[in-house]
Amino acid sequence: MTVPDRARGVIALLAENCTSCMICARECPDWCIHIESSTEQPDRDAAGRSRARARPVLERFAIDYGQCMYCGICVDACPFDALHWSPAHDYPGVDPAGSAAVVELVAERDVLAELVAQVPPPGN
Incomplete structure (x- = not known):
């Protein structure tokens, strides 16, 4: 069976674009998105001043x-185009060996980031 190019598979994460704003997690009707972040403080000069802002650092992004x-x-x-539809249909929960073993259904940041490579460019 051939899957159309823009078919919905699983969600992929472009972690570089994620600002940990939590909008996706708040809007999710199933509450299946789990985000943890911290704040990175900018370096300060000898007088204790800094021109840079504190910036959020994504620690964990997972989808159940x-x-x-x-x-x-x-x-x-x-709003930052960090989440995309990937055409991949092989995601956590599919046991390639076909055994009846319990398989984890939570995809962590590293798995979601690997799926971005399969996302077709816009307009295709």
Whole structure:
């Protein structure tokens, strides 16, 4: 079976664009997105001044595919284009060996980042 190019598969994360604003997690009707972040303080000079702002650092971004209903609200709500639809259908929860073993359905940041490579460019 051939899957159309722009078919919804799983959600991919472009971590460089994520500002930990939490909009995706708040808009998710299933509450399946889990984000943890910290704030990186800028370096200060000898007088204690800094021209730079404190910036958020993404520590954890995970999606629980056992709860996700693939509605796409998180992708649409992200103002920084950090979330995308990936055409991949092989995601956590699919055991390649076909065994009946319990398989983790929570995709962490590293797995979501690998899926970005499969996202087709806009306009295709």
